[in-house]
Amino acid sequence: MKRRNFIKNASLTGVGIAVGSSLAGCNEPAKKENESEVAINKSNSAYIPVVIATWNVKQSTSKAWETIQNGGSALDAVEQGCRVEEADEKGQSVGKGGLPDREGHVTLDACVMNQHGDCGAVVYLKDITHAVSVARKVMEETPHVMLAGDGAKQFALSQGFQPENLLTEASKTAWEKWKIEAKYKPIINIENHDTIGMLAIDSKGDISGACTTSGLAYKMAGRVGDSPIIGSGLYVDNEIGACVATGLGEEVVKTVGSFLVVELMRQGKTPQQACEEAIGRIVNKPNSNYKDFQVGYIALNKKGETGYFAIHEGFTMTKYQDGVNEQLQSDFFNKA
Numbered sequence: 001m002k003r004r005n006f007i008k009n010a011s012l013t014g015v016g017i018a019v020g021s022s023l024a025g026c027n028e029p030a031k032k033e034n035e036s037e038v039a040i041n042k043s044n045s046a047y048i049p050v051v052i053a054t055w056n057v058k059q060s061t062s063k064a065w066e067t068i069q070n071g072g073s074a075l076d077a078v079e080q081g082c083r084v085e086e087a088d089e090k091g092q093s094v095g096k097g098g099l100p101d102r103e104g105h106v107t108l109d110a111c112v113m114n115q116h117g118d119c120g121a122v123v124y125l126k127d128i129t130h131a132v133s134v135a136r137k138v139m140e141e142t143p144h145v146m147l148a149g150d151g152a153k154q155f156a157l158s159q160g161f162q163p164e165n166l167l168t169e170a171s172k173t174a175w176e177k178w179k180i181e182a183k184y185k186p187i188i189n190i191e192n193h194d195t196i197g198m199l200a201i202d203s204k205g206d207i208s209g210a211c212t213t214s215g216l217a218y219k220m221a222g223r224v225g226d227s228p229i230i231g232s233g234l235y236v237d238n239e240i241g242a243c244v245a246t247g248l249g250e251e252v253v254k255t256v257g258s259f260l261v262v263e264l265m266r267q268g269k270t271p272q273q274a275c276e277e278a279i280g281r282i283v284n285k286p287n288s289n290y291k292d293f294q295v296g297y298i299a300l301n302k303k304g305e306t307g308y309f310a311i312h313e314g315f316t317m318t319k320y321q322d323g324v325n326e327q328l329q330s331d332f333f334n335k336a
Contacts, residue, residue, distance in 0.1 A: 047304025048205055050321040051077060053198040054246040054298055058327065060084040061320040064200055074200040074208035075114045075136070082110075082132040082210045085196045089168050094196050096129045097168040098214025100175050102182070103221050106166035109228040110135045110212035111146075115238040121146040121228040127163040128156045132212040135228070146228065178218050195227050197234060197244030199300050207302070209236045211244050225249025231259035240266045241302055243274070247295035247310070255281045261299050271299040271307030279309050279333050296330060309333070 051064040064081030068074070086095025093099065098106045110131035111121035120139025123146060125131050134156045138147050147155050157163065167175075195213040202208075211234040213227040226232035226249035233249065235258035236242040243261035245252045252258075257278050264274035275297040283290040296310035298317045308317040308330045315330040 047321070048201045049074075049203050050300060050304045050306065050319070051081065051198065051200045052298050052300055052306055052308075052317055052319045052321075053081065054196055054244065054296065054315075054317060056316055056327045057081075057085055057196055057198075057318050058325050060196065060198065061318045062325055064198060065320040065325065068200065068202050072202070073114075073204075074202040074206050075112065075210075077200040077202065078198040078208050078210035079112065079132055079136055081198050081200075082196055082212045083130050086130050086132060086212060089170070092171055092174070092217075093214055094212055095131065095214065096164070096166050097171055098166060099171050099217035100167055101215075101219045101221050101223070104167065104172070104175055105221070106171065106214055108166075108212065108214055109224055110210070111228040111230060111234055112136045112139060112208070112210045113230060113234055113236040113242075114139070114208045115206035115236070117236070117238070119145055119230045121230065122148070122152040122156075123224045123228045124149045124222060125152045125156070127153060127166060128161050129164060129166065130161065132210050134159070134161060135210070135212075145230070175218070182218075195233070195246040197227070197246055197298065199236075199242045199244055199298065201300065201302075201304055205302070207236050207238050207242050207300070209234045209242045209244055215249070226252035226257070229253060231256050233258060235259045235262050237262050237266070239302065241271060241300050243271075243278075243297055243299040245295065245297050246315075248293040251282055251290075251293060251295050254285075257282075257295070257297060261297055265299065265301050271301050271305055272309065273307070275299050275307045275309035276331075276333075279311055283311060283333055291334065 049068045051061045060081040063084050064077035067077040067080045089097035100106045108125045108131035109123045112135045113119040120135045122134050137159045197211040199209045211227045232253045234244045243258040245257045261274045261278045294312050296315035298308040300306045310330045310332045313332045317328050
């Protein structure tokens, strides 16, 4: 059954405070005052911490949530959560086992961005499973934002990452079958153009995000999509909120989609409204062929309110909040 996340705004009036204050002065009223204070504190913090991610990745959001509960930062959470998918050989769109390019090479793109606005990315990375962790090292250990290709791999090896063959037998078989006709066409909601993007707010209220992918299946060698590009595939502003994208990266890049969503939230829109408007920017472009591709956004704001929207039916978001880890079906634009 389809479900849409209706954002709930908890409003705090002065009634609870006034009642608690007016009853001060004896033992029983003091107890009620304490109960009122607990209720207020719970309401203020009801939205955080929170973890959200593109698609059905409950193991990843569970790992991220566990990381926060154990005292980790939002950045720690999104890195650890994304690593779960990167290590899953059955998921052919992220990390080890990802579908290769036309030449048969699995190449990975990833980025991270923390609460300070620092960021790191790798593009066209070969032979290293955990691209998201290499991206974090780029952010923390170099003066750069992005490393590519052989340079990214050399850096990863210098940081202790171990090389391994990322092309599994299943992905190799799929590639060899594709070579018979060697045609390429994006298929909506099929993971030949998918990503895991994850956003988190930790117990301190700080926001971070990460995005990792093996990119379009059977892409031209050297192709890079939106996922590792700050502002397109991912953007975080700790004062406002964050957004991450999935789908056909070329279309996200053209509208700098994740940055757009955050800026719309800065103007006062809810995460849901911002995601919907950003999708509108894509589908309403002149000569848009949006019926042939999918793009989806997920977003959260500083309060921990969330939003998600896509062009077509089938996109989902996983959310871990208030102790509940659930997959949510996204609303979508193309209802024709």
